[in-house]
Amino acid sequence: MAGLSGDREAELSVGYAAARSHLTRVAYAILGTVSEAEDVVSECWFKLVRADREDRVQDVGAWATVVVAREAMDVLRSARVRRETYTGPWLPEPLLAPVADPADRVTLDESVSFALLVVLESLTPAERTAWVLHDLFGLTFEDVAATVGRTPAAVRQLAARARKHVGEGAPRVDVDRDHHRQVVERFLAAASGGHLRALVAILDPGAVLTSDGGGKVNAARRPVHGAEQVARFVLGLMGKAGPGHVLTPVAVNGVLGVAGHVHGRLDTVVSFTVAGGLVHRVDFVRAPDKLRLRF
Structure with a gap:
């Protein structure tokens, strides 16, 4: 040949x-x-x-x-x-960049938010692929059909089921960045000040906190549910932080999150899902193989 x-x-x-x-x-x-x-x-x-x-x-x-x-x-x-x-909850791998990253920098975060990735985990591989290609990237059902090995009619059904799951899985996955930042800053101020009531007030009543350690580092094996339970968990972590622990703001898939360093080593990335002026999810990514600085 x-x-x-x-x-x-x-x-x-x-x-x-x-x-x-x-x-x-x-x-x-x-x-x-x-x-x-x-x-x-x-x-x-x-x-x-x-x-x-x-x-x-x-x-x-x-x-x-x-x-x-x-x-x-x-x-x-x-x-x-x-x-x-997998040991404990599985979370996607976050994309990290400086908060002050120039708007025209070539990144992956413009169309793939961390909150959306979490929701997409509820879909089958075929549903996820159909939704990503059609709803996120605008391919025709004919092109998607060639990818997933189904008829265009079957792909329409896959995408419809996926769309329903995505809609149910998160109130919104396209929150304005400035709104997201304001809510997260209020959350961080309450957490750093140790104010339980203020922290509960910024959390949705059904808030969920998830921690992914991959079985390699300490992490909560099960999600924490409820505003007060999440708030107490966060304040408990803040109280355990030693002198070598440093928290810095970082862009997680394009929106404000937190990077935790221990003696200069990246140890944790925290992502926040925000909707309606409240934090709906707090996701701690601690699995070492998912923590790679890309800037």
Whole structure:
């Protein structure tokens, strides 16, 4: 089998590089982990080269989107088996950046919020892929059908079921960043001041706190439910913090969160889900393999 000419491979490389950020967003939205998303996108490059030898790929971005999504869905199916035996709750891998990051910086957080990723965990791999491709990235049902191996009519049903679950799973997943920041700042002020009543007041009555340690570090094995219970849990953690513990604001998938360092080492990332002026979820990511600074 003949290989590609140098000019053709260079042409493909330029097209793939232009699409890479989009492809990584797609894979990350389906998988919830950056490392697996990057692996899928890297592997897709070799598939593109092989496919182009057989039949010239006309639209690199469109071709790669379908292939990346299909591969990510397959990886997710395998990952779901592992997550069923995961120690404690499983949370997505957060994307971290400085709070003052320039608005035009190329990041993944514009369309994939942490709150949304948490909700997407309730979907089957096929539902999640259909919803991500159609509702989040605007692909037609025909294109989605080619990805998930279903008919367009079946994909419509998948997306409809997914849309219902997403709507039920979070009051809103597209809260304005300034509103989110104001609510989180009030939460942090109450927590740092040790004010239980003020902290309860900023929490939704049905608030949930989840901690993901991956069985490698200390973390709550079960979610904490209820505003007062969550508030007491947070204040208890604040009271245990030693002199080597430092909390700093950080952008978690584009909105304000907190990074906790212990003697200079990143130890915890806290994400907040905000809606209606209240904090609905507090998620502590402590699993070491999910804590990677990317700036």
